[in-house]
Amino acid sequence: MNSTNAKSSLLVVLLIPALLVRAPVVRADDLVIRAGAVYTMTGEPLRPGAVLISNGKIVRVARSVSAPEGAQVIDLGSAALMPGMINGLARMGVVGGSAEFTSEITPDFPVLSSVDLNHRSFKTAVRDGITSVCLHPGSDNIVAGLSAVVKTAGDDLKQRIVKKDSGLLIIVGSEPAARNRRDVGPTGTIYSRLPTTRMGLVWVLRETMLKAKEDRPPELARLNDALDKKLPLYVESKNFYDLTTVLTLSEEFSFEPILFSADESFKVAEQLAGKKVSIILGPLSSASPGVGVAGGRGGRGGGVGESSWSKADVLHKAGIKFALSGEGMLPQARFAVRCGLPADAALSAVTRTPAEILGIDDRVGTIAAGRDADLVALSGEPLSLTTKIRWVMVDGVIRYEAKE
Amino acid sequence: MLIKRKHTRVRRYWTLAPAALVLMSLTQGLWAQRGEIAVKAGKIITAAGETIENGTILVRDGKITQIGQNLRIPLNARVIDASEKVVIPGLVVAHSSRGMDQENERNPEVPFTSVLDSVDTGQAYFDDCRRNGITSIAVVPGNDTRIGGQAAVIKTRGIYVSDMILKRSAGIKISLDPTQGESRLSHRNNLRKALKEIQEYIEELEEKTGAEALPDVRREAMCRLLKGEIPAFLYVPAPMDVAFAVELAKEFHLKVILVLGRDCYKAVDQIAESGLPVILDGELVFWERNERTEEEKQIVVPQIFREAGVKATFQAGTGAPTGNLIGTNFLWFQAATAMKYGASAEEALRAITLLPAEILGIEKFVGSLEEGKDADMVILSGDPLELNSWVETVIADGEVIYEIREDKPLQELLKKTVGGIAISTDRGIEINEKVRQIKETSSKKK
Numbered sequence: 001m002n003s004t005n006a007k008s009s010l011l012v013v014l015l016i017p018a019l020l021v022r023a024p025v026v027r028a029d030d031l032v033i034r035a036g037a038v039y040t041m042t043g044e045p046l047r048p049g050a051v052l053i054s055n056g057k058i059v060r061v062a063r064s065v066s067a068p069e070g071a072q073v074i075d076l077g078s079a080a081l082m083p084g085m086i087n088g089l090a091r092m093g094v095v096g097g098s099a100e101f102t103s104e105i106t107p108d109f110p111v112l113s114s115v116d117l118n119h120r121s122f123k124t125a126v127r128d129g130i131t132s133v134c135l136h137p138g139s140d141n142i143v144a145g146l147s148a149v150v151k152t153a154g155d156d157l158k159q160r161i162v163k164k165d166s167g168l169l170i171i172v173g174s175e176p177a178a179r180n181r182r183d184v185g186p187t188g189t190i191y192s193r194l195p196t197t198r199m200g201l202v203w204v205l206r207e208t209m210l211k212a213k214e215d216r217p218p219e220l221a222r223l224n225d226a227l228d229k230k231l232p233l234y235v236e237s238k239n240f241y242d243l244t245t246v247l248t249l250s251e252e253f254s255f256e257p258i259l260f261s262a263d264e265s266f267k268v269a270e271q272l273a274g275k276k277v278s279i280i281l282g283p284l285s286s287a288s289p290g291v292g293v294a295g296g297r298g299g300r301g302g303g304v305g306e307s308s309w310s311k312a313d314v315l316h317k318a319g320i321k322f323a324l325s326g327e328g329m330l331p332q333a334r335f336a337v338r339c340g341l342p343a344d345a346a347l348s349a350v351t352r353t354p355a356e357i358l359g360i361d362d363r364v365g366t367i368a369a370g371r372d373a374d375l376v377a378l379s380g381e382p383l384s385l386t387t388k389i390r391w392v393m394v395d396g397v398i399r400y401e402a403k404e
Numbered sequence: 405m406l407i408k409r410k411h412t413r414v415r416r417y418w419t420l421a422p423a424a425l426v427l428m429s430l431t432q433g434l435w436a437q438r439g440e441i442a443v444k445a446g447k448i449i450t451a452a453g454e455t456i457e458n459g460t461i462l463v464r465d466g467k468i469t470q471i472g473q474n475l476r477i478p479l480n481a482r483v484i485d486a487s488e489k490v491v492i493p494g495l496v497v498a499h500s501s502r503g504m505d506q507e508n509e510r511n512p513e514v515p516f517t518s519v520l521d522s523v524d525t526g527q528a529y530f531d532d533c534r535r536n537g538i539t540s541i542a543v544v545p546g547n548d549t550r551i552g553g554q555a556a557v558i559k560t561r562g563i564y565v566s567d568m569i570l571k572r573s574a575g576i577k578i579s580l581d582p583t584q585g586e587s588r589l590s591h592r593n594n595l596r597k598a599l600k601e602i603q604e605y606i607e608e609l610e611e612k613t614g615a616e617a618l619p620d621v622r623r624e625a626m627c628r629l630l631k632g633e634i635p636a637f638l639y640v641p642a643p644m645d646v647a648f649a650v651e652l653a654k655e656f657h658l659k660v661i662l663v664l665g666r667d668c669y670k671a672v673d674q675i676a677e678s679g680l681p682v683i684l685d686g687e688l689v690f691w692e693r694n695e696r697t698e699e700e701k702q703i704v705v706p707q708i709f710r711e712a713g714v715k716a717t718f719q720a721g722t723g724a725p726t727g728n729l730i731g732t733n734f735l736w737f738q739a740a741t742a743m744k745y746g747a748s749a750e751e752a753l754r755a756i757t758l759l760p761a762e763i764l765g766i767e768k769f770v771g772s773l774e775e776g777k778d779a780d781m782v783i784l785s786g787d788p789l790e791l792n793s794w795v796e797t798v799i800a801d802g803e804v805i806y807e808i809r810e811d812k813p814l815q816e817l818l819k820k821t822v823g824g825i826a827i828s829t830d831r832g833i834e835i836n837e838k839v840r841q842i843k844e845t846s847s848k849k850k
Contacts (some may be wrong), residue, residue: 123700124691286729309817328729335729338791339818385730385737385791386744402702 030071036078056396084131084374088280089325093119098138109145167232266311269318283326313340323354466801494539494780498760507546517553537782552577646671686721
């Protein structure tokens, strides 16, 4: 016992100079933020907590951090700090059409080539505390194209790209067929094209996957990458029966889909739990026939299907990795909590989990050393209805500040 | 169900009649009557300025008879145990054009009509109201008719509208929004003309006696409006209309309730000076864009009115961005928003209970938990206006009209079970095989 104690104290003595040596170099742009609570998302919130930021990166997170010389200090008092939120299912700023209408299969089309990074919708997102978004091509093509993760603010547009070609999006749903029925003239004419039914859609998808696997044509190289698990395969699917189709296809072609939208995933939670499937859940809604929004009309229209207020909690209980998405991420999390989801799971579902699902957790989603300084300062506990966003920081720069 | 249970209780009671007689004398005449209930509450927020911890509310014949701590509960009262819960007054909606079949009349002047002829209690709206703790609603015609019909205050209890009425003629809707193809000039002119005509008509009648002095049916409601007997719900769509609204109220000595459009906050000073009661638009917080610079500014309407010293009540909205979640579509959320931007919890709750009752002139009956008032109350799982508080029980006129455990649709939406059906992948593989075959044959053809 004594010898171990001696050893450990010796270790401490040796470590102190080591820590001193490794202390961060003081820079003019160093910044210390002190808050009543820091929701690091790596464990219990620090109460109080402090974060040292240098060059747009988080350097140190602790209960208290002494400010290096010349560093700016922001003292939030009793207010809280949380990581910038991540909306994994976004189509903001996509201009000039989001789906190519002359072809169903466009695996080489990157969404980034039609994103206006100066679009006003990014400013709106920042105001809501969203600092990263995963942008997707439109849902009117079967193999829609390549998605990308970008920051919602920043002067250097190139630097705003967190992950170019973050995944290949395919659509298993009714939209591509509906598009062909709607826009390309009456069926039976030379203008009509497969698919105009959901049957046709699955057929085309299957045929394309088979072609990619067997013939390996260069135009389907990105689809092959996705099927070979070299590139994440994003599948946008809403209804229960679409999701079962995805499961069927994933067995046939042995891929691991990341599901987007998946509004009725709560109905197949057991099946999904058995697979390596993660979900970016479409925006939650209380609108349904007869309940929730006063006089709201629901039904199965629009492909949204049956409603459940507690679906986030159902996925959570089934042990499925899922994230929330939508324009207002905090209202989403609050709604989920009101309908049963534990608070820590809800907070994770708007920060850490989407970062993990999108493979960007080395940069965002938590408040930890080495991560980007994407932070949201809040007037109180994040999930309280009376909590306001005070300011939002992206890469160490405050991009939105609420006036008091 | 409820009535049946009451009967059995009474019957059982009579078998104990001799003992009861003795007891009656002992309890100093506290003879339990039919329809008596006692609500034991962990906390009672009366909205009349008082909060009672561990209190009891006694109800007889639909009215609150006593409220306070350590009350003696009548022997025969049905006890509702909310000792772990919070009890607040039933919420009061000061202005709603929902729950009606067609809220806007196409004819520009229809003051003789009444919303009571178009209230559709079968609409999901009323379920939603109960689910959210609303017990009184002022149903008011829509904003599209220059002189709309008469508003009425109804309780959310019952199926037949005639059983639900609290105030039959609660006011007339007048809209300053020229939606029917007129210009603002002629809209205002026509409105003045209509009011003038009634003024002259009243003068004419005053010279007459007996049955001749009574107004005709088509003009009766307007006469009451101009005599100040009933208020006008005056819809003011834009800030430019505020001055005219105030002027109109003065010129014709109207009792006016201002129903404001979203942007009327810009005329808050004029509104404050007028001292007229205010119902705010459903959109309480929004971003306003400068047409020239494209710069956006956040407008927080309840904060602006509070700082100007105007007491205002809320109405539910319909819009984005959280319209589909817990958002502006819920009256209680509107009050929570006011709280978020500086109102005290007490003030916020008052703005959806006592204040709207005062505005509607029904504060003698509803709006707070006080002796003599209607027994309209909501039992909450926690403090009001908080994220995790749910309406558990709603009582109107001493009758339980909602219980969360019997709310099947809500249960369905909140069910925690993991559902699902087993799926087979065989079919898919079979089709896969077919595609392969077709491909093979087609490649052979080539």
